[in-house]
Amino acid sequence: xxxxxxxxxxxxxxxxxxxxxxxxxxxxxxxxxxxxxxxxxxxxxxxxxxxxxxxxxxxxxxxxxxxxxxxxxxxxxxxxxxxxxxxxxxxxxxxxxxxxxxxxxxxxxxxxxxxxxxxxxxxxxxxxxxxxxxxxxxxxxxxxxxxxxxxxxxxxxxxxxxxxxxxxxxxxxxxxxxxxxxxxxxxxxxxxxxxxxxxxxxxxxxxxxxxxxxxxxxxxxxxxxxxxxxxxxxxxxxxxxxxxxxxxxxxxxxxxxxxxxxxxxxxxxxxxxxxxxxxxxxxxxxxxxxxxxxxxxxxxxxxxxxxxxxxxxxxxxxxxxxxxxxxxxxxxxxxxxxxxxxxxxxxxxxxxxxxxxxxxxxxxxxxxxxxxxxxxxxxxxxxxxxxxxxxxxxxxxxxxxxxxxxxxxxxxxxxxxxxxxxxxxxxxxxxxxxxxxxxxxxxxxxxxxxxxxxxxxxxxxxxxxxxxxxxxxxxxxxxxxxx
Numbered sequence: 001x002x003x004x005x006x007x008x009x010x011x012x013x014x015x016x017x018x019x020x021x022x023x024x025x026x027x028x029x030x031x032x033x034x035x036x037x038x039x040x041x042x043x044x045x046x047x048x049x050x051x052x053x054x055x056x057x058x059x060x061x062x063x064x065x066x067x068x069x070x071x072x073x074x075x076x077x078x079x080x081x082x083x084x085x086x087x088x089x090x091x092x093x094x095x096x097x098x099x100x101x102x103x104x105x106x107x108x109x110x111x112x113x114x115x116x117x118x119x120x121x122x123x124x125x126x127x128x129x130x131x132x133x134x135x136x137x138x139x140x141x142x143x144x145x146x147x148x149x150x151x152x153x154x155x156x157x158x159x160x161x162x163x164x165x166x167x168x169x170x171x172x173x174x175x176x177x178x179x180x181x182x183x184x185x186x187x188x189x190x191x192x193x194x195x196x197x198x199x200x201x202x203x204x205x206x207x208x209x210x211x212x213x214x215x216x217x218x219x220x221x222x223x224x225x226x227x228x229x230x231x232x233x234x235x236x237x238x239x240x241x242x243x244x245x246x247x248x249x250x251x252x253x254x255x256x257x258x259x260x261x262x263x264x265x266x267x268x269x270x271x272x273x274x275x276x277x278x279x280x281x282x283x284x285x286x287x288x289x290x291x292x293x294x295x296x297x298x299x300x301x302x303x304x305x306x307x308x309x310x311x312x313x314x315x316x317x318x319x320x321x322x323x324x325x326x327x328x329x330x331x332x333x334x335x336x337x338x339x340x341x342x343x344x345x346x347x348x349x350x351x352x353x354x355x356x357x358x359x360x361x362x363x364x365x366x367x368x369x370x371x372x373x374x375x376x377x378x379x380x381x382x383x384x385x386x387x388x389x390x391x392x393x394x395x396x397x398x399x400x401x402x403x404x405x406x407x408x409x410x411x412x413x414x415x416x417x418x419x420x421x422x423x424x425x426x427x428x429x430x431x432x433x434x435x436x437x438x439x440x441x442x443x444x445x446x447x448x449x450x451x452x453x454x455x456x457x458x459x460x461x462x463x464x465x466x467x468x469x470x471x472x473x474x475x476x477x478x479x480x481x482x483x
Contacts (some may be wrong), residue, residue, distance in 0.1 A: 024085040039079040185430040191465040208460030223252040246282035268293035288333030356401040398444030409442035
């Protein structure tokens with residue numbers, strides 16, 4: 001009779017990574033692979049096989065030609081369209097192969113105290129300026145935004161700086177709180193679909209595919225991945241909606257507001273961050289050429305950006321250090337520092353970043369479908385992986401912090417989750433939007449101060465949701481206009 005370990009090795013192990021499956025995806029040939037492994041394989045096959053041109057790829061095992069369910073999507077998203085092997089998932093759950101009691105830490109107060117003690121005046125935070133951001137910073141002209149002064153630069157500990165006062169962070173993973181079972185509230189109708197705004201324009205060359213969103217001064221700013229453009233939607237509360245488009249030299253990935261009139265857009269393939277004016281006419285006022293490709297960016301409001309990229313390993317650089325995946329960049333595109341992380345975090349594939357009002361850094365990690373929270377000095381406070389099947393992340397994409405609550409979009413389940421925090425730690429998770437609310441292919445989310453939720457969707461629509469009973473003046477005006 002086979003033991004649990006041999007059963008796991010024979011039936012529950014991915015043949016690409018030789019580890020237990022994480023989100024097992026089945027191909028039409030019936031071979032199963034981890035979602036992340038399959039996605040990486042498809043991207044790697046592009047160079048040799050021409051995956052994008054052929055709209056198909058060979059199975060890693062039997063080499064049968066597998067047609068992409070939706071070849072118009074980026075290669076990184078092809079794998080998520082294949083069916084999840086729920087039979088394997090149920091076997092994994094029964095054998096509890098993914099659970100490790102040693103990772104459960106219940107002393108939350110100790111984690112907070114240790115994280116605070118490590119961020120002391122002797123070891124200054126690389127993101128001190130983030131906590132100093134104020135509302136007044138947001139109204140300044142882009143020409144008056146100050147660069148980081150030399151005094152501030154001396155406060156940063158860079159990835160290439162060897163300081164005897166910088167503690168080793170390798171032990172930090174043992175202090176991390178692994179949270180998997182906060183209270184999950186069943187989905188209930190809290191929001192109504194206020195507007196469904198199409199981003200299609202006459203000059204578009206291909207299908208509209210929205211991948212990033214922010215709202216600046218009442219104007220919706222959204223990224224059209226398919227048409228390689230930035231689009232703004234103004235007067236969206238009325239019938240005379242105005243849409244403008246600005247062509248970009250490459251496919252955009254992430255957008256963040258800089259002031260009330262400017263946004264910053266990342267174009268990873270060009271190693272560029274565009275500063276764009278969204279006043280009466282759209283205009284690129286600055287093209288910041290960066291040394292690394294940035295997938296997601298967040299403006300601190302105090303003279304710099306915090307951005308996420310892929311880690312550079314030792315064999316890719318002339319130094320003996322490893323640049324971490326989180327960088328601090330000034331408004332001239334210069335990398336000031338890479339935030340020091342423990343070895344485990346340095347090699348993770350973070351895709352989206354957002355900073356809460358309390359200064360905590362939140363990141364979505366694509367391999368394990370987890371949400372990570374870091375302090376300003378790079379110490380991991382917690383990692384969050386929902387275990388409940390109905391509430392777990394299958395394909396998390398967008399990330400937004402509103403006050404101290406966290407909003408995450410999930411492309412595969414057509415859902416938007418709200419994670420309420422207590423003392424900085426996840427307390428309650430709720431699916432606030434689903435396909436029954438008209439949600440479809442959500443890629444990114446933005447939440448305004450009044451609770452209005454804006455979702456950029458891959459199908460080319462911006463869906464705007466308002467809470468029931470909230471914003472009656474706008475709803476009344478909308479209804480009167482409809483009549």
